[in-house]
Amino acid sequence: MLTIDVKNLTKVTSANGLSETEMASKNKLIHAYLQKIEARGVGFYKTIDAPWTEEILALAKKSDRKYYDVVVLGIGGSSLGMLCLQQSLKHLFENEKPRSSTPRVHVLDNIDPVLMTEIQDVISLNKTLFITISKSGTTPETISQYFYFRSLTDKAELPANLHHLFITDAHKGVLKDIADRDGIKTFPIPDDVGGRFSVQTPVGLVPAALIGIDIVELLKGMRAMRDRFLSDDASINVPFQLASLQYQLEQKGKLINVLMPYSQKLIRLADWYRQLLAESIGKKLNDKGETVNVGITPINALGVTDQHSQTQLYNEGPNDKLFIFVEVEKLGAEVKIPHLLPDNEALGYLQNITFNKLINTEKKATEAAYTQNDRPSITLQIDEVNAYSLGELFMLFEGATAFLGEFYGINAFDQPGVELSKILTREMLLVK
Numbered sequence: 001m002l003t004i005d006v007k008n009l010t011k012v013t014s015a016n017g018l019s020e021t022e023m024a025s026k027n028k029l030i031h032a033y034l035q036k037i038e039a040r041g042v043g044f045y046k047t048i049d050a051p052w053t054e055e056i057l058a059l060a061k062k063s064d065r066k067y068y069d070v071v072v073l074g075i076g077g078s079s080l081g082m083l084c085l086q087q088s089l090k091h092l093f094e095n096e097k098p099r100s101s102t103p104r105v106h107v108l109d110n111i112d113p114v115l116m117t118e119i120q121d122v123i124s125l126n127k128t129l130f131i132t133i134s135k136s137g138t139t140p141e142t143i144s145q146y147f148y149f150r151s152l153t154d155k156a157e158l159p160a161n162l163h164h165l166f167i168t169d170a171h172k173g174v175l176k177d178i179a180d181r182d183g184i185k186t187f188p189i190p191d192d193v194g195g196r197f198s199v200q201t202p203v204g205l206v207p208a209a210l211i212g213i214d215i216v217e218l219l220k221g222m223r224a225m226r227d228r229f230l231s232d233d234a235s236i237n238v239p240f241q242l243a244s245l246q247y248q249l250e251q252k253g254k255l256i257n258v259l260m261p262y263s264q265k266l267i268r269l270a271d272w273y274r275q276l277l278a279e280s281i282g283k284k285l286n287d288k289g290e291t292v293n294v295g296i297t298p299i300n301a302l303g304v305t306d307q308h309s310q311t312q313l314y315n316e317g318p319n320d321k322l323f324i325f326v327e328v329e330k331l332g333a334e335v336k337i338p339h340l341l342p343d344n345e346a347l348g349y350l351q352n353i354t355f356n357k358l359i360n361t362e363k364k365a366t367e368a369a370y371t372q373n374d375r376p377s378i379t380l381q382i383d384e385v386n387a388y389s390l391g392e393l394f395m396l397f398e399g400a401t402a403f404l405g406e407f408y409g410i411n412a413f414d415q416p417g418v419e420l421s422k423i424l425t426r427e428m429l430l431v432k
C-alpha cells in the first residue's frame with residue numbers, strides 16, 4: 001500500500017517546512033472540500049467503476065497476434081497516461097525485443113513530420129492498428145495525424161475498420177461521425193472526464209490491454225486510492241494530505257514542485273503529472289471571476305540521473321521548491337556490483353553492495369542534503385512498480401489535484417488558457 005513520509009518537513013526551519021499542527025490545519029475541512037469537488041460534477045473518480053472492462057479485455061483477446069504494432073495518435077491527456085503505462089509496466093526495451101505475443105506500442109504525441117515518416121520504417125501497415133484518441137475529436141494535431149495514416153491504409157487498400165480504432169466522445173464530434181460512416185470500432189470518453197484525468201477510461205485502458213498490461217489490477221489500485229480520496233479521515237486520505245502540503249508550502253514560497261522518482265520505470269509518471277498539475281492549477285481566474293493568476297510549476301526529475309544535472313541548483317539555488325520523491329522498495333531486479341578493484345581504498349564503499357543498495361542510499365543522501373540545506377521534501381513509498389501501485393499513484397495525483405483546485409478556489413478541470421494559441425493557429429493558417 002502506498003504511504004507518504006513527511007518527516008523531513010518538520011526537520012527544516014519553519015519558514016521552509018511545516019509543523020505537525022500546520023499539516024493538520026485543514027483536516028477538519030475534508031468533508032466540505034469533498035462536497036465542493038462533488039458539486040463540480042466531475043467523474044474522474046466515479047468512472048473507475050464504468051462497465052467497459054469486459055469489452056476491452058474481449059477486444060484484447062480477439063486482437064491477440066493480429067497486430068505486431070499499435071500506434072497511438074493523441075496528445076496531452078490523450079497520450080501521456082499511455083506513455084506512462086508503457087514505460088512503467090512493460091519491459092524497458094520491449095520495442096527492441098524480438099516479437100513477443102503482444103504488439104509493440106508507439107505513441108506519436110507530436111506533429112514533427114519525421115515522426116510520421118520514420119515510424120513507417122519500423123511498422124508494417126498491414127500488421128498495425130492505429131488508435132486515434134481525442135475527446136473533442138477536433139484537436140488539429142491528432143486529426144491531421146489520423147488523416148495522414150488513414151490515407152496510408154486506404155492507399156494500401158486495408159479495411160479501415162480493421163486498422164483503425166477511435167476513443168472519443170460517445171455522442172458527437174468528427175471522429176464519431178467517421179466511425180459511424182465507416183464502421184470503425186469506438187470506445188467512449190465520458191462527458192464528465194477531462195483529458196488529463198482520463199487514464200482510467202478507455203483512453204488508457206484500451207491501448208494498455210492490447211499490449212498485455214493487467215488493467216484489472218490497475219483498476220484495483222485506482223479503486224483503493226479512490227476510496228482513500230473519498231475518506232473524511234485525513235490519516236487515510238493521502239490525496240488530501242499531499243494537496244495540503246503542496247498548498248501550504250506554496251503559500252510559503254515553494255512555487256515549484258519537483259517530482260523525482262528513484263525508478264527508471266517511473267520516469268514517465270513525472271511527465272504525466274507535469275501536465276496534470278500545470279494545466280489544472282495554473283489559472284488566471286478564480287471561481288468568483290477574480291484575477292488570481294495562481295499555479296504551481298511542475299518539474300520532472302529522475303533519480304539518480306538528475307542528481308548529476310539538477311541537484312546543484314536544488315541545493316544551492318533559490319529555495320522555492322518542494323521535492324516529491326518516489327521510493328520503490330523492490331526494484332524489479334536485485335543486481336550485485338562486482339568489485340573489480342578490491343585494493344582501491346577510495347572505491348572501498350562499493351564493496352559487497354548491490355545497485356539496489358546504491359540507488360536507495362543515493363536517494364537517502366540526496367534527501368538528507370536537501371534537509372541540511374533547509375529545502376523541504378516528502379517521499380511517496382510504494383512496494384514495487386506494478387499495475388496496482390501505478391493505479392494508486394494515478395489516483396493519488398488526480399485526487400490531490402482536485403483538492404488543490406478547491407484550496408485555490410479555481411476550476412481544476414478546464415483549460416481556457418490553451419485556447420488562445422489554438423485560435424491563433426487557425427487564424428494564421430486561414431491567411432493565405
Ligand code: PA5
Nearest residue numbers: 076077078134135136139195196
Ligand atoms: O487535459 C486535457 O484536457 C488536454 O490536455 C487534452 O487531453 C488535449 O488537449 C487533447 O485533447 P483531445 O483529447 O480533445 O484531443
